[in-house]
Amino acid sequence: MATDYDAPRKSEEELQEDSIEELKSRRNDQNSGKVDEDEVEAAESFELPGADLSHEELTVRVLPRQANEFTCAACYLVKSQSQLAETRDGQQFCVDCV
Numbered sequence: 001m002a003t004d005y006d007a008p009r010k011s012e013e014e015l016q017e018d019s020i021e022e023l024k025s026r027r028n029d030q031n032s033g034k035v036d037e038d039e040v041e042a043a044e045s046f047e048l049p050g051a052d053l054s055h056e057e058l059t060v061r062v063l064p065r066q067a068n069e070f071t072c073a074a075c076y077l078v079k080s081q082s083q084l085a086e087t088r089d090g091q092q093f094c095v096d097c098v
Contacts, residue, residue, distance in 0.1 A: 072092065073091035073092060074094070085098040
């Protein structure tokens with residue numbers, strides 16, 4: 001919660017009175033906890049696992065590994081040479097995996 005340090009400070013009693021008044025107003029508002037949502041509309045937006053995606057196409061351009069990059073032998077991610085931590089038995093490992 002954000003704190004306004006320029007606002008005048010309230011005593012403990014004033015803080016308790018404010019919170020009691022807020023609770024009373026929330027109690028009187030019976031519809032405050034309800035969510036108006038169409039169940040059919042919500043169900044249509046969910047993607048089920050194993051759904052047929054054969055008609056979808058990738059629009060991401062994949063670049064081959066560059067000269068200043070390496071593939072980590074532990075996590076198999078392509079990393080920059082600045083992330084190289086060590087080389088063991090000809091295999092390169094990144095800082096995150098070492």
